[in-house]
Amino acid sequence: MAGSLASDEEGFVRTEGERTALLGQSAVDGDLAIVFAGALHLPEPIQKMQHYGIGGPYCTVTVVLSGTLKLLKLISEAYNLGLLPDNQISLLFVFLSIPSPITMSMVFLSPPPPPTTLSSLPIRTHLCLRSQLAIFPKKLPSLLLARSTENGAGEVISSATVLEEEVEQKSEENKEGTPPAAAAVETQVEDEQKPNLESNGAVLKAEEKSLKAEEKAVLPKFKDPRWIGGTWDLTQFLKDGKTDWDAVLDAEVRRRKWLEDNPEASSNEEPVILDTSIIPWWTWVKRFHLPEAEVLNGRAAMIGFFMAYFVDSLTGVGLVDQMGNFFCKTLLFVAVAGVLLIRKTEDINTLKKLLEETTFYDKQWQATWLEDKSSNDTKGKE
Amino acid sequence: MAAVSSSHPLHGDRHCLLSSSSSSRFYLRLRAHRITSTRRSPPSTAVPIVASSSSSRPLRAAVIGGGPAGASASEALSLGGVETFLIERSPSGSKPCGGAIPLCMLSEFDLPAHLVDRCVTRMRVLSPSNRIADFGRSLHPNEFIPMLRREVLDSFLRNRAVSAGAHLLPGLCTSLQLPASESDPYIVHYTASPPSPGSLAGIPSTLAVDVVVGADGANSRVARAVCAGGYATAIAFQERIRLPPAAMSHYADLAEMYVGTDVSPDFYAWVFPKCDHVAVGTGTSIAKHDIKRLQGGIRARAGPKIVGGEVIRVEAHPIPEHPRPRRVVGRVALVGDAAGYVTRCSGEGIYFAAKSGRMCGEAIVRSWKERGMVTETDLKNEYLGKWDDEYLGMFRFLDLLQRVFYGSNAGREALVELCADEYVQRMTFESYLHKRMATGDWRKNLGLAWRTVSSLMRASIVGWEIERLRMTAVDS
Numbered sequence: 051m052a053g054s055l056a057s058d059e060e061g062f063v064r065t066e067g068e069r070t071a072l073l074g075q076s077a078v079d080g081d082l083a084i085v086f087a088g089a090l091h092l093p094e095p096i097q098k099m100q101h102y103g104i105g106g107p108y109c110t111v112t113v114v115l116s117g118t119l120k121l122l123k124l125i126s127e128a129y130n131l132g133l134l135p136d137n138q139i140s141l142l143f144v145f146l147s148i149p150s151p152i153t154m155s156m157v158f159l160s161p162p163p164p165p166t167t168l169s170s171l172p173i174r175t176h177l178c179l180r181s182q183l184a185i186f187p188k189k190l191p192s193l194l195l196a197r198s199t200e201n202g203a204g205e206v207i208s209s210a211t212v213l214e215e216e217v218e219q220k221s222e223e224n225k226e227g228t229p230p231a232a233a234a235v236e237t238q239v240e241d242e243q244k245p246n247l248e249s250n251g252a253v254l255k256a257e258e259k260s261l262k263a264e265e266k267a268v269l270p271k272f273k274d275p276r277w278i279g280g281t282w283d284l285t286q287f288l289k290d291g292k293t294d295w296d297a298v299l300d301a302e303v304r305r306r307k308w309l310e311d312n313p314e315a316s317s318n319e320e321p322v323i324l325d326t327s328i329i330p331w332w333t334w335v336k337r338f339h340l341p342e343a344e345v346l347n348g349r350a351a352m353i354g355f356f357m358a359y360f361v362d363s364l365t366g367v368g369l370v371d372q373m374g375n376f377f378c379k380t381l382l383f384v385a386v387a388g389v390l391l392i393r394k395t396e397d398i399n400t401l402k403k404l405l406e407e408t409t410f411y412d413k414q415w416q417a418t419w420l421e422d423k424s425s426n427d428t429k430g431k432e
Numbered sequence: 433m434a435a436v437s438s439s440h441p442l443h444g445d446r447h448c449l450l451s452s453s454s455s456s457r458f459y460l461r462l463r464a465h466r467i468t469s470t471r472r473s474p475p476s477t478a479v480p481i482v483a484s485s486s487s488s489r490p491l492r493a494a495v496i497g498g499g500p501a502g503a504s505a506s507e508a509l510s511l512g513g514v515e516t517f518l519i520e521r522s523p524s525g526s527k528p529c530g531g532a533i534p535l536c537m538l539s540e541f542d543l544p545a546h547l548v549d550r551c552v553t554r555m556r557v558l559s560p561s562n563r564i565a566d567f568g569r570s571l572h573p574n575e576f577i578p579m580l581r582r583e584v585l586d587s588f589l590r591n592r593a594v595s596a597g598a599h600l601l602p603g604l605c606t607s608l609q610l611p612a613s614e615s616d617p618y619i620v621h622y623t624a625s626p627p628s629p630g631s632l633a634g635i636p637s638t639l640a641v642d643v644v645v646g647a648d649g650a651n652s653r654v655a656r657a658v659c660a661g662g663y664a665t666a667i668a669f670q671e672r673i674r675l676p677p678a679a680m681s682h683y684a685d686l687a688e689m690y691v692g693t694d695v696s697p698d699f700y701a702w703v704f705p706k707c708d709h710v711a712v713g714t715g716t717s718i719a720k721h722d723i724k725r726l727q728g729g730i731r732a733r734a735g736p737k738i739v740g741g742e743v744i745r746v747e748a749h750p751i752p753e754h755p756r757p758r759r760v761v762g763r764v765a766l767v768g769d770a771a772g773y774v775t776r777c778s779g780e781g782i783y784f785a786a787k788s789g790r791m792c793g794e795a796i797v798r799s800w801k802e803r804g805m806v807t808e809t810d811l812k813n814e815y816l817g818k819w820d821d822e823y824l825g826m827f828r829f830l831d832l833l834q835r836v837f838y839g840s841n842a843g844r845e846a847l848v849e850l851c852a853d854e855y856v857q858r859m860t861f862e863s864y865l866h867k868r869m870a871t872g873d874w875r876k877n878l879g880l881a882w883r884t885v886s887s888l889m890r891a892s893i894v895g896w897e898i899e900r901l902r903m904t905a906v907d908s
Binding site for chain 1: 558559560561562563564661663682690692693694695729732733734735736737754755756757758759760772776812816820824827828831832835841845849852886887889890891893894896897898901902
């Protein structure tokens with residue numbers, strides 16, 4: 051019995067019972083790929099890949115395959131322990147090896163409900179279960195924490211932005227504003243301002259507007275204590291001794307948003323020399339790729355499952371045999387490409403317009419030749 | 433024939449400089465194309481037109497419009513022995529134009545150095561967030577961008593055409609009468625300018641010619657007469673501002689290009705130095721009604737550098753966005769702006785106008801000498817075919833650049849980031865100054881492609897984040 055108690059890298063010791071409960075809940079939790087990665091002690095690189103959402107669909111396939119093998123081992127151990135009755139093993143194996151919420155519905159609800167309710171089901175359970183799962187290994191909580199920090203930071207950012215917007219509106223109203231009014235606005239902003247100075251020159255803008263009210267329209271300049279010499283001073287972005295690239299990216303986003311709304315005169319004295327390539331690639335990936343990859347991963351998995359089921363029902367060819375067929379591989383490629391390209395309904399029109407635009411210029415140039423071909427026999431058409 | 437062959441371009445003294453290698457290149461390419469091309473029109477069984485090799489009179493051609501395109505066409509025609517009539521409505525007028533020409537134009541068209549006002553060796557591109565890319569670093573010591581005044585260039589080219597034998601007819605072309613049949617001439621109706629400046633009324637005149645070259649610009653009357661079709665135009669608006677000497681010294685050899693939605697939603701705004709003033713302007717195709725606001729935007733962006741300047745002139749002009757659907761109709765060929773040869777992305781038109789004029793003139797001369805007649809097919813094959821072969825790729829590429837990099841602030845930021853790269857600058861100068869599509873090292877090209885994609889991705893991500901911030905600000 052002692053052999054069945056295993057500890058993962060972080061030293062969590064779990065019983066088999068906990069593991070089965072884990073698997074059951076993971077089936078409820080639509081995102082099996084991530085769960086597999088953490089719960090089944092998959093190697094570090096794959097966990098990292100999941101953490102960063104790299105190569106969504108490919109990762110799913112890899113993870114599912116390796117996860118399936120581990121699952122087999124797990125199920126055999128569970129069976130040895132007498133935890134699972136015989137007739138449920140094959141059932142469990144079949145359903146748990148296919149990542150999809152529909153699996154969960156087949157397990158827990160006898161008549162398969164239509165897909166619309168399915169999609170809503172896992173999301174709600176997803177959200178409330180995630181917060182309750184305390185038995186996840188350390189990597190996953192860090193993933194959750196990272197997400198919540200981002201969301202939290204997002205909320206913080208948005209609140210700061212709202213403050214900015216309010217102050218900007220106020221200061222615009224008080225264009226010829228009296229100093230007391232400007233000072234009042236200033237103090238209000240200062241009171242509500244977060245300690246790490248996330249808002250930019252809104253305060254100084256109010257100052258400048260009141261001081262230079264008589265001069266012709268002078269555009270307010272972007273001012274931020276961390277913006278020195280035309281680039282971000284990285285020494286002011288340190289967190290735990292390392293540069294906080296997320297904060298740098300946030301600051302740059304807000305600077306550009308400010309400049310879009312308030313275009314600034316270019317100056318020779320302080321040229322902007324910032325290059326966004328100083329921000330390392332994983333910051334960008336985390337900021338954009340991770341949530342997108344999650345969504346697309348889920349979609350690709352769903353489409354793949356339905357297609358496999360459909361082809362199987364029509365031809366009787368199983369999943370493994372399907373993968374050996376060229377036509378099926380083509381279908382898979384089309385599905386993945388389609389999921390990547392068409393994310394919203396508008397994308398179809400956008401792609402069509404893009405294609406038209408790309409060829410429009412060429413058509414203009416060829417117009418003089420095409421007319422010649424079409425009216426070759428009829429001459430002198432004016 | 434003996435009389436005209438002595439003034440053949442290849443033998444003429446004046447054109448020893450006009451490299452015979454380039455002419456032989458033309459012939460070589462022509463032969464190559466005859467063998468390999470599949471897009472050519474089939475040879476027509478046309479009735480010979482009025483002037484043929486057996487008749488005693490030379491071919492008569494009318495060139496409507498005396499800008500760079502018209503002047504180059506007239507020159508090429510006259511040197512080939514064609515009787516050329518150049519109709520220009522204002523020989524001393526100045527045109528609203530940036531005034532930049534590529535370096536190769538100086539050598540190809542034998543322009544003397546005294547025409548050049550300034551030699552720009554520094555170009556600056558400024559992004560919406562005022563990030564700067566300095567374009568001068570990778571210029572070779574003998575490379576620069578010549579800036580000149582249009583009135584100076586135009587009159588020089590026109591005078592040279594007149595010296596080659598063209599007849600300059602100052603006047604405004606009012607209409608073009610199309611021939612009833614293949615053997616009839618074209619009748620050009622124009623109002624000749626009065627010989628003495630005192631009198632007000634012009635003299636209505638006509639001219640019967642065999643071939644017409646339409647070089648009368650973006651609002652071409654010739655194009656309308658032959659129903660060549662229309663094109664979308666952008667508007668270029670600029671103010672000429674005389675700066676105090678201290679501010680002018682900053683622009684002594686510096687040209688600036690600004691990108692951003694505040695200055696132009698689909699093009700760029702500029703501050704170009706001229707002889708003793710700067711031209712501050714912007715262009716747009718989709719926001720023409722808003723041009724004043726955009727001009728205000730560029731003046732604000734240039735800000736402290738043009739403060740204290742005095743506006744001496746305000747001008748605007750349409751710029752064609754793409755070629756007309758029909759550039760050759762019957763025995764009428766369109767060249768320059770009338771045909772729509774303005775590149776996107778950079779808005780360059782002077783060189784292509786002059787080059788197309790010359791190519792058209794030479795094509796007419798060649799087909800007349802070889803076959804004794806000029807037909808629509810000849811014009812299409814000799815002039816349009818060669819033109820498309822040589823420059824279509826470049827135009828297409830610049831169209832792609834404009835669509836990718838001028839469409840959004842994200843694209844513009846990525847553009848400026850890429851422009852800071854040495855390899856990009858080198859490639860740009862090769863293509864722009866020498867009008868050759870630079871090929872470069874395949875390894876560096878791959879690296880450049882990678883950097884382009886990553887710059888665009890980064891700029892797009894920042895753009896999405898900005899959108900997200902905006903939306904959360906709006907929602908809450």
